[in-house]
Amino acid sequence: xxxxxxxxxxxxxxxxxxxxxxxxxxxxxxxxxxxxxxxxxxxxxxxxxxxxxxxxxxxxxxxxxxxxxxxxxxxxxxxxxxxxxxxxxxxxxxxxxxxxxxxxxxxxxxxxxxxxxxxxxxxxxxxxxxxxxxxxxxxxxxxxxxxxxxxxxxxxxxxxxxxxxxxxxxxxxxxxxxxxxxxxxxxxxxxxxxxxxxxxxxxxxxxxxxxxxxxxxxxxxxxxxxxxxxxxxxxxxxxxxxxxxxxxxxxxxxxxxxxxxxxxxxxxxxxxxxxxxxxxxxxxxxxxxxxxxxxxxxxxxxxxxxxxxxxxxxxxxxxxxxxxxxxxxxxxxxxxxxxxxxxxxxxxxxxxxxxxxxxxxxxxxxxxxxxxxxxxxxxxxxxxxxxxxxxxxxxxxxxxxxxxxxxxxxxxxxxxxxxxxxxxxxxxxxxxxxxxxxxxxxxxxxxxxxxxxxxxxxxxxxxxxxxx
Amino acid sequence: xxxxxxxxxxxxxxxxxxxxxxxxxxxxxxxxxxxxxxxxxxxxxxxxxxxxxxxxxxxxxxxxxxxxxxxxxxxxxxxxxxxxxxxxxxxxxxxxxxxxxxxxxxxxxxxxxxxxxxxxxxxxxxxxxxxxxxxxxxxxxxxxxxxxxxxxxxxxxxxxxxxxxxxxxxxxxxxxxxxxxxxxxxxxxxxxxxxxxxxxxxxxxxxxxxxxx
Numbered sequence: 001x002x003x004x005x006x007x008x009x010x011x012x013x014x015x016x017x018x019x020x021x022x023x024x025x026x027x028x029x030x031x032x033x034x035x036x037x038x039x040x041x042x043x044x045x046x047x048x049x050x051x052x053x054x055x056x057x058x059x060x061x062x063x064x065x066x067x068x069x070x071x072x073x074x075x076x077x078x079x080x081x082x083x084x085x086x087x088x089x090x091x092x093x094x095x096x097x098x099x100x101x102x103x104x105x106x107x108x109x110x111x112x113x114x115x116x117x118x119x120x121x122x123x124x125x126x127x128x129x130x131x132x133x134x135x136x137x138x139x140x141x142x143x144x145x146x147x148x149x150x151x152x153x154x155x156x157x158x159x160x161x162x163x164x165x166x167x168x169x170x171x172x173x174x175x176x177x178x179x180x181x182x183x184x185x186x187x188x189x190x191x192x193x194x195x196x197x198x199x200x201x202x203x204x205x206x207x208x209x210x211x212x213x214x215x216x217x218x219x220x221x222x223x224x225x226x227x228x229x230x231x232x233x234x235x236x237x238x239x240x241x242x243x244x245x246x247x248x249x250x251x252x253x254x255x256x257x258x259x260x261x262x263x264x265x266x267x268x269x270x271x272x273x274x275x276x277x278x279x280x281x282x283x284x285x286x287x288x289x290x291x292x293x294x295x296x297x298x299x300x301x302x303x304x305x306x307x308x309x310x311x312x313x314x315x316x317x318x319x320x321x322x323x324x325x326x327x328x329x330x331x332x333x334x335x336x337x338x339x340x341x342x343x344x345x346x347x348x349x350x351x352x353x354x355x356x357x358x359x360x361x362x363x364x365x366x367x368x369x370x371x372x373x374x375x376x377x378x379x380x381x382x383x384x385x386x387x388x389x390x391x392x393x394x395x396x397x398x399x400x401x402x403x404x405x406x407x408x409x410x411x412x413x414x415x416x417x418x419x420x421x422x423x424x425x426x427x428x429x430x431x432x433x434x435x436x437x438x439x440x441x442x443x444x445x446x447x448x449x450x451x452x453x454x455x456x457x458x459x460x461x462x463x464x465x466x467x468x
Numbered sequence: 469x470x471x472x473x474x475x476x477x478x479x480x481x482x483x484x485x486x487x488x489x490x491x492x493x494x495x496x497x498x499x500x501x502x503x504x505x506x507x508x509x510x511x512x513x514x515x516x517x518x519x520x521x522x523x524x525x526x527x528x529x530x531x532x533x534x535x536x537x538x539x540x541x542x543x544x545x546x547x548x549x550x551x552x553x554x555x556x557x558x559x560x561x562x563x564x565x566x567x568x569x570x571x572x573x574x575x576x577x578x579x580x581x582x583x584x585x586x587x588x589x590x591x592x593x594x595x596x597x598x599x600x601x602x603x604x605x606x607x608x609x610x611x612x613x614x615x616x617x618x619x620x621x622x623x624x625x626x627x628x629x630x631x632x633x634x635x636x637x638x639x640x641x642x643x644x645x646x647x648x649x650x651x652x653x654x655x656x657x658x659x660x661x662x663x664x665x666x667x668x669x670x671x672x673x674x675x676x677x678x679x680x681x
Binding site: 024044045049067068134135155190219220239247250253268270275301 | 611
């Protein structure tokens, strides 16, 4: 998928001026954040579960080669086939190869972020396959020809009226007005596709080493129809999504839906193990798992290994004030929000993603809610450091920080500078108690006022109070 | 070099070690995790019903398996549905009324209603566990508008983890498909408005049989 992260700032300006987007983001915040909050408050074991989930993921990463080999052996024993994709091109070629071999025409897809990551739809469509996204949100953005703006609610930025317009153009009128009518229309249109599909492609929330199963967790049932009714089922998943045993899946099931959508459980948790067996009346004739590396293995053993614990729940973006203001498209690639601001630079490079690690206030909410305790703010700070080492950060910033350091290391000078600034800013106050424009901070005061200082520094006030 | 060995080599290089020695592999294979389970209480049947109904699932209670056909007929009458269904083979021998036509599946595109047994119910969140097999097509769980699940109260277990020994004990172990279903299909993808019946069943109805299996 094309990276448009260099246009981050321009996209932010557009996003902030979009009233529909603000409404949509406001709604989702309420739903997801309150939902999670209520469930977590109800579960005294939650913090302990987070610790255990973090530990299981760390255990898997430390033994990733072993668990991948075990998984492969089990899939093979169940009659399925594992394919290893070193990068996006590898993944596309593997899947195109399968589709060609089985003479596919129609391909249905359940939601898969990895397939977005490797640009699968474009590759399939370029070879003339009819590709149909079946998750309602993904279907909507496929009609709109847009990337997802949220990893679990891809069309969160679209209003009902916009969806109605897209459906009318795609399916013919009359235009529907209620959410119920729109969902029913999509249901009817997609029904036919499931039954006609040659290949069904889904993601994998977990890959279970013990049994060789891929697991999807969904609310709509589209992933299940996709993989049950197509002749061939292909799973695309990152190599880090392995869990050792069924018991480990149970642990993550207690965290995933609560953290992400604010549900006690999602509607469907489905384990797929190999193709149709002798005597089975339905199910796919072939079962393939494409294990995608695409930069993941390079994160092992380094400063960014913690990011490989991510279970793609969406909690970090649901709670991020920056995501909440600008939405997912501004981030310019597949993964938005805090987890995307870490992953995108690591996957596509530091140069084209300069703004992402910087568009963070380091408020830490993401880390507070992450079910696998990824220290996201720390990783973002680490990326800023990497930018500096790569010589990507502006010279003016370096000069300013040097000047600040010079002053901060000299307490008398520091206090004198503070006193001067406090008095100068007070002098600028015209009596309203607010400064509407700052001499060296136009960008900051362009959007908000600064409360005017009272003319004395904190230290001066403190010392004055200490005297009897 | 194949991508397989390239990826595995890279993983080992990054972890600063070679392939794991046999002792370490044996230790990993012997790992049996005991993660924290959430407090569920002892009243498993009421808990199951309350949790399942909290997500718009419905439950009818009957005394014995013989009463299942009447419960199905009552459901059909309530929803104005024709007297036909896809009925999984293990339930085909129940005393279905005259005029009720049924077939064992798989479900066709216009299937309206299915009746299936299940492996277990989970009290923790209120969900049913449906393994695939020659007598239980997976399509029965997803294609029809209405899915009726026959669950014996003795099949209700406390936690997710209590299902796994039962699954491992199945002939053939892990089935091709194992579906844990917590209610009707739903979506919030348009304006985050909850809507039932996105792609899977619009209604999932558990017929809870009090008598032991």
